[in-house]
Amino acid sequence: MLAEGRKRYTSAMSYILGGMRKHPFLTVAALLLTLVASLMTALPFVLIGQAIDVLSIEGFGTGFYVIVFAIVLLGLAYLGSNFTAGWLWAAVVTGWERDARQELFESLQEHSMAFHDQIDSKKLLSISMQDLNWIRMSLNPGLRMFIAGLLSYGITIIILWNIDIIIGLIMAVGLIPYLYFSYRYANVVEPVRRQRAERMEKLTASSQEVFRGIEVVRAFGSEKREKDKFDIVSGNYAKSVEQEGRLSAFFYPQLIILVITTIAFLVGGLQLGGLQLSQSVITTGGLVQILTLLLAIDAQNFMLPRTLLMIRGSLVNANRIIDLLNWQDPLTEPDGKPLEVDWSGDIVFHNVSFRYPSENGNSRYVLKNIDFRIPGGSKVALIGSPGGGKSSILKLLLRFYDPTEGFITVGGTDLRQIRSDQVRKAVGLVEQDVFLFKMSIRDNIAYGNPNASQEAITQAAIKAQAHEFIQEMTQGYDTQVGERGFTLSGGQRQRLAIARALMHNPHILLLDDSTSAIDARTEYLMRNALAEAMNNRTSITVTQRLRTLLESDIVIIVDKGMLIAIGSHDELIRTSSHYRKIFERLPETRKLLEEVPGQEVVVA
Amino acid sequence: MSNSRGPPSRTSKKRSRPVSVLLRRMGGYFRGFRKIVIIGAFLAIASSIIDAISPLLLSSGIDTIVELIAGSDVLSAILPLVLLYFGLRLASWIAGSFYTWVIARAQAGFVQSVQKDVHAHLIDADLSYHKLEQSGNVTSRVTSDTDALSIGIQVLMDISSQLVLLVVTFLVLWFTSPIVALTALITVPVVIVMTVLYGTIGQRTMLATQRAYGQVSGQIAENLSGIQIAKAFNREKETSTQLLQLNQEAYKHNFRLTMFFTFLFPTFQATAVFITAAVLFVGAGLAFGTVAVISIGELFLGVILVQRFMFPLILVSLNGTQVQASLGAMDRISDVLEAKRALTESPNAVVLEKESDGIVFDNVTFSYLSGSEVLQDVSFKINPGETVAIVGKTGAGKSTIASLINRFYDPQEGRILIGDQDIRDITLKSLHDAVSLVAQEPYLFDGTVLENMKYGAPEITDEEVKEICTLTLACEFLDTLPNGYDSLVLEGGKNLSSGQRQMITIVRTLLANPRILILDEATSRLDAYSESLVQYAQEKLFATRTTVVIAHRLSTIANADRIFVFDQGRLVETGSHDELLKINGIYKSLYETYYAHQGIQELSVDTLETEAPIDASR
């Protein structure tokens, strides 16, 4: 969908300069105008020197007035050119930031769950906001100031060359070590900045997890402990801030400018004083020109160390982003146009083994040689112990992942041949841990079909037994749901999730333990409604409840990643001892067992 | 503001506090670094004075040469001046560098103490605040806001050292020529106009920009944490479009803001050129007029120095966004710091007595949002050592009761006692030491499984943990984890199955060894076998302790001494299982749906009978 044509970045530099490459004309115009503006900053000093010479020759008169007037005009011209240059820079860079953020987000969103499983979303947030921000600032004002500084330096060389070759030469020669040492100096920031960014990430992650779990913190009275823990993290971050701050001290390349100024002072002074060192003749005004220009360069230097560090540091940030953008997705989408898939056909697992993708690639198998066939239209119950692999089976059916070994077919088509968005259109999931968005109840239900009518939304809510409680809320369907739905009760959240999946109207419905927080009566009503909705469609329900097992056409038991048994309830209760054991322990049967004489329900 | 209990949300429109208050508050955080700041200030002043004086040498150099009698030795005349100049500049460079070096410590310390303060306030903030705010948003008070502050404070420190330079420069000018110095003052109106612009348009634009960015960040955060749902429902296109809109909005504001400062910067630079022209004009009149009041060197000095006047302002305009951003950040941080908590420990709170046990609800009425009461006039008494089950339809208010016992909220009416101590009069720490809750939503922290288990009892050794685990069989689920106890928990446990997460939270609570245990649907995600293990562990460790069990499953409540039935926030029935069945009320009908409609009869008793006694060690 969006994946095509996304480019891969090869270097941090080309990433950062992407915006400028996209708008070459604007960029060239901005650079030209920056050049003009730099010229306009240098010229007034030239005029000041001339003014002094004019004054010494013809005194306070018209010639001088003209020069002063010219200086004022130069100021105005500077204002105009610099403003326009700034405007162009802003247009290019701010636009780049927007596009870069959008691109990053879309690319993250496209990465399959394999990516999101491994990377903390807080880190991703921190990178898409903070790192991008740092890069933007390094371009504007950072790079802009840096370029303006270099241009001024160049212009000053040319002007000084014309006044006195020796001074011009010194400056030109000085530029080389100046740039070289500045570059070396700026490189020091790399490890420091990387560490700072990582510590910032740590800080973000550790405080956000605590705020998210604030109830647990409270319940265990561990506020003090969390504060102490935070002190360590924040202390580490402070160390990085200090380190980076200290880097801009002792910016030794500045000494080169200092030496140049001093030598220029000496040489200019000697020449003016009559000691002929070169062919050029220096006037008083000439000396004033030299000194004012050099002092101006010096003043620009004030910001340089930080600017340099900022620019160099942003390469680190850019690399962090590129790593995310260039992530190699193990899940590849098939080419070509959408296939015709018989979604009401059989679902077959062909000897599927699966392990969650991990960075080092040595995670363990959570599903091992799973091999079964579910006839189309069946009602399937999936049961098993925690961590047995039930949710993983459902996630494979949604093509969140591809099996590590073996394959899955639906109606005879290999899932890997079907684009994931097509799969997800046909398969609906009510996830085990309900996630609701911070929007109205209506929008949450209509999440899969934003254009759904109120009528359809209400219908879905009624089927999911949610309509009643929604209506009792003061704002009904317009009630805003808090983050992750935490202002609703557990059962209310689950019912909204079910309504949301029903709105999606899938061919295959996957319910992952979706009624665990719902009372028996509500569940009973809901099941009847669901049975109607899912008539002739395949549904797979993960459950711990007896009733669902009895009503299912097929029961599948998985344990520790292995398929233990598959069959109808009646078959299994006769043939599978494992099933019987599980069944005996199911809540509703315990009571029954107690009534069976001579049997005691004991554990261990 | 929607909630009076917590700090207001980020979206509150205007910056409420005057800049002076914010600056003073920022200053307060430097208190711990007084020595560093004083040393820094000293260095800044030293380097400023040197910077202001060194041009004097250039100017006297010019004068020396101009007035030089032809033929005399130029070199020996200006060499001392040149060397002195170099020496001074070097000294200023050293002082300035030391200043930067030293002040970096203060900057870092400043950031740290702000972070600490905000974090502590947020940890203690009302739960209602945390429920209403996005956690990402709350986090940004601690992270991006303090980061903005750190950059802003750096600029502010630079600016204040530049202000010192400005004052010294003015003095030098004044002693050179009062008239030239006064000419420089024509910058004042420009400064005033710009300051006003900065404080009005600049501030407004800045706030709008920050708001827009906040929205972008919130949107990204939510979409990333709900990515699985977005994928499951094929919503990627819509979320992208949505973000594009917000992003575009942020771009618009940010562009405007950048333009504002893009306008300020050259304006200040141009003003510097204009006053240079003015000083040149006035100075030339003085130097080349009928009576030469000042020398050419002094005229040069005036020209050089007067540019310095604009320097602090140019700095502000260059870094204006950062300064504004840091003021905005300080304002939001102040919101957090100043927020009055609705729920506080009373000043004469006492610790919960060892003997206090049992729970009493005395006419408790509670609502999360005024107007819709979640609990109405609830009274009950749970005796010490008793196990009570709470049942009721979803949304009946069961979890709310658990929250109230933990004093996450205070009821609007009535009181809650442990033993005969009102929980409002006891320290939160002692309350939470005695009461432990397994919440409906299992939540884990980043770290290892073992660390999470030990969360409620950090002093427990790893061996003890494992011992209890073996004793109760509750940790059998660890077999399914890649590294057992040392498996890593990522982001709230997204790499674990729900049941595994729930088991860890249960073990965590068992280890905390509370006097009063509250289980809110603690086993809802477990299969029957695992649930039986939990019950076994619970019986083994907590048989005689006060226990509140909230559950829908009958197996979970079957062992309770008494059952409380809630309906729509009211306690409607109490009694033992058998008593309740007799009164023919809600419980009975609940029970009937559970059994009568569960088709138990389909299960043949015979098949069950053939089965050997249940073997837990399967």
Ligand SMILES: Nc1ncnc2c1ncn2[C@@H]1O[C@H](COP(=O)(O)OP(=O)(O)OP(=O)(O)O)[C@@H](O)[C@H]1O
């Ligand atoms: N933080 C909150 N802010 C506002 N309303 C809330 C909040 N938490 C719960 N509610 C509301 O209070 C009512 C009772 O919720 P509670 O969580 O106590 O129900 P419950 O009995 O535990 O239900 P369940 O069995 O579904 O978990 C519900 O209507 C719910 O929407």
Ligand SMILES: Nc1ncnc2c1ncn2[C@@H]1O[C@H](COP(=O)(O)OP(=O)(O)OP(=O)(O)O)[C@@H](O)[C@H]1O
């Ligand atoms: N995103 C993930 N990354 C790595 N491992 C995972 C991930 N999700 C689950 N696992 C592991 O895979 C195994 C199977 O998990 P799964 O969620 O499929 O179990 P389940 O049968 O649904 O359990 P439950 O009944 O507790 O929901 C578990 O050991 C779990 O720790």
Ligand SMILES: [Mg+2]
């Ligand atoms: Mg699961």
Ligand SMILES: [Mg+2]
């Ligand atoms: Mg609840």
